[in-house]
Amino acid sequence: MKCFRCKRADMVTEVGMVDYTFSGLPYEVILVNAPVQRCPSCGEQVDAVPRPDELHRVLGLHIVEQAGRLVGAEVRFLRKLLNWSAKDLANVFGVDAKTVSRWENDKDPMGPVSERLLRLLVRDLEPVDGGTASWVMQSFPALSQAQGRHGPIRLEACDGRWSVAA
Ligand SMILES: [Zn+2]
Incomplete structure (x- = not known):
């Protein structure tokens, strides 16, 4: 070509x-070892x-493993990952669409229960070792309402699979 x-x-x-700017996340997402022309x-x-x-x-999956509170852009990214509209999320979570909009625009933080439900739904997109219940027992108690970590995320293409780079 x-x-x-x-x-x-x-x-x-x-x-x-x-x-990788497509994600819309408020921090850098860097793809390592990615094919480029x-x-x-x-x-x-x-x-x-x-x-x-x-x-x-x-x-x-990496974002839902982070212990700090989700920021609005992460909530939006995770919702889109579920392939849900804001209205879908509002209906499932039993809140009105304005509440979802406030979460996604950092006007209000998501409550801890809603946040855990969103993490659970995203985790369930891809079954991982140990199953969701054991993941919840391991990781949810460590979640905090503290501000999240907003450093860059590095993802590596290796052996035909994407993974989080060390
Ligand atoms: Zn040229």
Whole structure:
């Protein structure tokens, strides 16, 4: 495939770092070892993130493991991961749509019970070792109402799977 910018050379596939802005999260999400198409002539880079659905699930599972309170953009990201509208979330959680909007726009924090339910729903998208009940026993007691950790998240493509990089 010729470079669409300079049209002088064929794009070559390399692996590199991608700053993944699509997530809409209020911190950096960095993809490590991600395949990118690069033009050897002008340096134009095209990120072709493979398996985006899996990537979003891995990112979502990582977010629900964090002990600090979820911020609004995380609530929105996790809701979209469930493929739910704000109205769907409001109906399931028994709150009105304005409440969901306040959660997602950081006007009000989600209550601890709602937050745990959301974490549980996201965790259940992909059954993981030990089952959900044992995960809940392990991780929920450690959750806190303290502000979350907002450092960058690094995800690595390795052996055909996305995982959280160390
Ligand atoms: Zn080029």
